[in-house]
Amino acid sequence: MQTAEKISITMTPEMMRHIRESVEAGEYASTSEVLRDAMRAWLRERRENEERLEAIRARIRRSAEDPRPSLDADEAEAEMARFMSSQS
Numbered sequence: 001m002q003t004a005e006k007i008s009i010t011m012t013p014e015m016m017r018h019i020r021e022s023v024e025a026g027e028y029a030s031t032s033e034v035l036r037d038a039m040r041a042w043l044r045e046r047r048e049n050e051e052r053l054e055a056i057r058a059r060i061r062r063s064a065e066d067p068r069p070s071l072d073a074d075e076a077e078a079e080m081a082r083f084m085s086s087q088s
Contacts, residue, residue, distance in 0.1 A: 009035075 011019070019034045028034045071079060 019031050022028050022034055023031060028037065
């Protein structure tokens, strides 16, 4: 295990109740373990969000670099109308 750094945090009574209940139920060995698990989940969520954001950025870049000509609103509406009529 890496060298640990001790910190002090402030939690609401409800949060502490949930943490203590989890420890008492044997889900975790200590409150520190609960918080380390929460930190890992938070880091994983941030990484997943960053990956999703990067995928969105890539789609925007591909769209912006698309060499096909843009349509104005009237042309887009006409294209959609042609598409919808071909589907019936």
